[in-house]
Amino acid sequence: GAGVSQSPRYKVAKRGQDVALRCDPISGHVSLFWYQQALGQGPEFLTYFQNEAQLDKSGLPSDRFFAERPEGSVSTLKIQRTQQEDSAVYLCASSLLQLNQPQHFGDGTRLSIL
């Protein structure tokens, strides 16, 4: 596709359930980023992949959060045993490898934990 594609657009889950969010980056984009955005806040960095390698996961808030990109293309962000504080918009972005290349965002997944 022409842009970054994320699914689902909306996800409602009960507290304690596991969820999986998918990101399909722009074709040819080596770098992939996950962000969490709360209402009225800027995006907060979660993790970064270069191809299949997860080079930075310093922003993952707890060990309940796990991300993978096994073939260097599609990425999945998994949240286990969800809590209400996990409710947010999860944004995925991709960019070319070269340093300083701008990141392009998908439409995000709005996660609501009941």
Add this chain to the structure above:
Amino acid sequence: QKEVEQNSGPLSVPEGAIASLNCTYSDRGSQSFFWYRQYSGKSPELIMFIYSNGDKEDGRFTAQLNKASQYVSLLIRDSQPSDSATYLCAVNAGNNRKLIWGLGTSLAVNP
């Protein structure tokens, strides 16, 4: 002190005026600077990026970077109601591809 700071606004300007949005950053090693626009309920959309001191113009938008003073600004000429959105400043420091974001400035352009 937050690493990237923006006035939260709202900044209100009349249609046709120039809107000026400012962003300051704390890391002197920062190398690249981005302005994103975000409409309510939507994801951030890239507006401008700038790497070198000075001005960069693209249509009605001008980004200005002053590394000595550690600020980057975005000027929107001939503001339109459709420009009403939150404008996010993002900074990439050094070799780390992670973007550090401001909280955004809310802009309202009044017809």
